[in-house]
Amino acid sequence: MKKIFRFLRSMKFGMLLLAVIAALSVAGTLIPQEQETQAYEAAYPVMGKVILFLGLDHLYSTWYYIGLFLLLGLSLLFCSVLRFGRIWHAKAALLAGAERADVLEGFSVSDPAAVLKKKGFRKASDRWIKNPLGLYASFVTHTALLLMLIACACVFALQEKEDYSVMVGEAVTLPDGTMIHVDAFSMEDEKSGKLEYRSDLTAVLPDQSVVSGEVRVNHPKYFGRYKVYQQSYAYAGQADIRTDEHGRDERAVLDGAAFLTLDGVNGISYMGNYGTFILTEDGQILPEGYPDAEGEMAEGYMIAILENGQQKLTLARPDETIVVGGVYYTFRAPAAYPGLRVKTIPSFALPFLYFSFALLVIGLYLCFFHIPAAAVVRGEQIALKAAGDPETVVRLLLESAENHSTKDQGDRPE
Amino acid sequence: MLNVLFFVSIACFFVTAFLHVAGGFFKKEGLQKAGWLALIVSTLILSVYLVARGISAGRIPMSNQFEFATFFAWGIAVMTLILHYRMKVEGIAPFAIPGVFVLLSYAALLPKDITELMPALKSAWFVSHISSAILSYSAFAIACFLGIRYLTMLRRGASPEDKAMQDLDYLSYRMIAFGFIFLTLVILTGCIWAEQAWSTFWSWDPKETWALITWIIYAIYLHLRINRKYRGKKMAVYVIVAMICVIFTFVGVNQLMPGLHSYG
Numbered sequence: 001m002k003k004i005f006r007f008l009r010s011m012k013f014g015m016l017l018l019a020v021i022a023a024l025s026v027a028g029t030l031i032p033q034e035q036e037t038q039a040y041e042a043a044y045p046v047m048g049k050v051i052l053f054l055g056l057d058h059l060y061s062t063w064y065y066i067g068l069f070l071l072l073g074l075s076l077l078f079c080s081v082l083r084f085g086r087i088w089h090a091k092a093a094l095l096a097g098a099e100r101a102d103v104l105e106g107f108s109v110s111d112p113a114a115v116l117k118k119k120g121f122r123k124a125s126d127r128w129i130k131n132p133l134g135l136y137a138s139f140v141t142h143t144a145l146l147l148m149l150i151a152c153a154c155v156f157a158l159q160e161k162e163d164y165s166v167m168v169g170e171a172v173t174l175p176d177g178t179m180i181h182v183d184a185f186s187m188e189d190e191k192s193g194k195l196e197y198r199s200d201l202t203a204v205l206p207d208q209s210v211v212s213g214e215v216r217v218n219h220p221k222y223f224g225r226y227k228v229y230q231q232s233y234a235y236a237g238q239a240d241i242r243t244d245e246h247g248r249d250e251r252a253v254l255d256g257a258a259f260l261t262l263d264g265v266n267g268i269s270y271m272g273n274y275g276t277f278i279l280t281e282d283g284q285i286l287p288e289g290y291p292d293a294e295g296e297m298a299e300g301y302m303i304a305i306l307e308n309g310q311q312k313l314t315l316a317r318p319d320e321t322i323v324v325g326g327v328y329y330t331f332r333a334p335a336a337y338p339g340l341r342v343k344t345i346p347s348f349a350l351p352f353l354y355f356s357f358a359l360l361v362i363g364l365y366l367c368f369f370h371i372p373a374a375a376v377v378r379g380e381q382i383a384l385k386a387a388g389d390p391e392t393v394v395r396l397l398l399e400s401a402e403n404h405s406t407k408d409q410g411d412r413p414e
Numbered sequence: 415m416l417n418v419l420f421f422v423s424i425a426c427f428f429v430t431a432f433l434h435v436a437g438g439f440f441k442k443e444g445l446q447k448a449g450w451l452a453l454i455v456s457t458l459i460l461s462v463y464l465v466a467r468g469i470s471a472g473r474i475p476m477s478n479q480f481e482f483a484t485f486f487a488w489g490i491a492v493m494t495l496i497l498h499y500r501m502k503v504e505g506i507a508p509f510a511i512p513g514v515f516v517l518l519s520y521a522a523l524l525p526k527d528i529t530e531l532m533p534a535l536k537s538a539w540f541v542s543h544i545s546s547a548i549l550s551y552s553a554f555a556i557a558c559f560l561g562i563r564y565l566t567m568l569r570r571g572a573s574p575e576d577k578a579m580q581d582l583d584y585l586s587y588r589m590i591a592f593g594f595i596f597l598t599l600v601i602l603t604g605c606i607w608a609e610q611a612w613s614t615f616w617s618w619d620p621k622e623t624w625a626l627i628t629w630i631i632y633a634i635y636l637h638l639r640i641n642r643k644y645r646g647k648k649m650a651v652y653v654i655v656a657m658i659c660v661i662f663t664f665v666g667v668n669q670l671m672p673g674l675h676s677y678g
Contacts, residue, residue: 018630018634195530361598
């Protein structure tokens with residue numbers, strides 16, 4: 001048991017885990033993820049079955065990949081956090097190390113205290129110390145990583161996301177009764193004319209309070225407990241339909257293929273594609289760019305008219321009225337509508353995650369740019385102990401001190 | 415006009431690289447001095463180009479592969495100057511400046527048109543995310559050049575115990591420590607930005623995944639260096655191999671693996 005514990009907290013184990021995670025991640029970027037099973041069998045005739053068996057088609061959600069991160073968490077817990085007790089004695093150990101250290105060879109100045117002071121050392125009784133916070137660097141960094149893993153797990157496990165496509169003027173009702181109404185959607189900034197996807201929304205919260213606001217890419221907004229993102233956009237066909245020539249138009253918004261009919265027999269089969277087509281002399285409708293196709297270019301919806309048992313493929317141009325079975329269909333230019341992503345996340349998760357981010361940066365800074373050192377003055381000489389990368393740090397400190405003494409005294413110290 | 419300035423800077427870096435390589439090879443101090451002067455001039459021209467492009471675009475020019483590569487080259491050039499003039503590091507320019515020239519030549523092959531920022535890139539996180547990436551990549555590149563210099567000196571008979579060799583080794587480690595902090599910032603700011611733009615902190619997009627792989631590779635380096643006391647030749651080889659991963663993250667992922675970062 002002791003051996004297992006020792007292995008779990010060893011750096012070797014941590015490094016091994018990191019190396020395996022990195023190697024698997026490489027595989028995850030080389031093999032396309034989340035495709036259809038047949039796609040792997042077709043793309044990898046030999047290895048396809050192995051890829052599917054090992055779950056490399058959805059690597060990042062496989063039990064063993066997630067398990068590696070769990071083990072990494074354990075390693076961080078054992079290697080650093082559970083050795084918390086050590087850091088209480090770190091300062092005393094560093095100072096004691098300076099007491100035991102030999103004086104720096106070939107280095108002597110008339111006022112070693114002034115040199116140490118200039119190098120940022122502070123006096124602690126009869127000894128000198130520099131960057132004591134650096135003693136906690138490794139602990140802070142590893143704790144931050146552990147907290148980050150926990151926070152990420154919380155975020156991914158507890159967040160809920162749902163995508164909604166909502167036409168302008170329509171609303172979506174969320175599980176707790178919150179209703180979000182899309183007042184407007186635009187794809188251009190009014191002032192600059194630059195590309196900008198923006199939805200103006202009004203939400204009626206469960207307590208019947210009303211909140212309005214806009215969401216843009218990079219600028220999500222909270223409506224009650226829901227965070228709403230401007231995620232995507234799409235176009236829907238539009239047709240005004242009336243049953244007699246002078247009647248009132250009813251607007252139909254068509255976000256997919258549909259059969260528009262009153263009697264169930266005669267009507268228009270709407271296929272959902274709007275664009276520029278080529279109308280050939282023999283009545284064919286071909287997509288723009290069709291090789292060797294010649295004819296009139298026209299914009300519109302490709303539709304099929306079904307009347308009296310006959311079917312005719314044609315193009316419905318914007319604002320053109322087509323009468324089928326006594327019903328008037330006037331197609332309008334397509335309208336853009338937003339795709340909104342609605343997300344809920346526990347309120348503690350984000351501050352927790354951001355805290356771990358900040359702690360990690362602080363920890364890394366302490367690790368590499370706040371290297372602790374302790375010194376003891378013995379006559380005109382200095383005994384120095386530094387953590388981290390001792391030999392070089394000591395050498396560099398000595399070097400700087402040499403420069404200092406050279407500057408002060410006009411010649412190199414003996 | 416902007417393109418002319420860009421190509422002038424490439425020509426200047428070519429001359430600079432030649433002066434440094436020739437100066438290093440023939441051990442001619444005059445050539446080396448001219449090389450440093452040329453590097454200052456070339457970096458100034460590239461800086462003027464980047465400022466002019468920024469003014470012309472109305473934003474910091476870091477939004478696509480061309481602009482990133484140019485800024486990356488500029489970052490290496492500036493760091494080389496800092497290392498030489500501030501930290502008195504010798505012998506890195508013959509490796510770093512040809513690297514800058516190659517990077518600028520790669521940039522020259524890419525579309526140079528100034529395009530409008532796509533909505534996802536219009537974010538307060540844009541500058542901090544990309545500039546952290548430039549600092550981080552530049553530091554890793556410098557560490558790689560220091561590693562090459564270390565191996566070259568070793569091949570010429572220098573001892574790993576020599577002070578100059580230990581300095582190179584230590585500086586390479588410090589550059590990686592510096593780059594590692596900024597790579598961490600790249601990933602963290604990217605996460606926060608992704609949450610605002612795409613509603614998710616992490617999507618296992620190839621660029622994100624390769625950034626994580628790069629982070630792991632350098633994390634292993636730092637652990638080996640600090641805890642296992644690995645030094646010298648092994649670590650010089652390690653930083654060179656790690657740089658291949660950085661280059662793949664920068665170039666390979668964009669060219670070979672379409673994803674959310676395909677515009678970059």
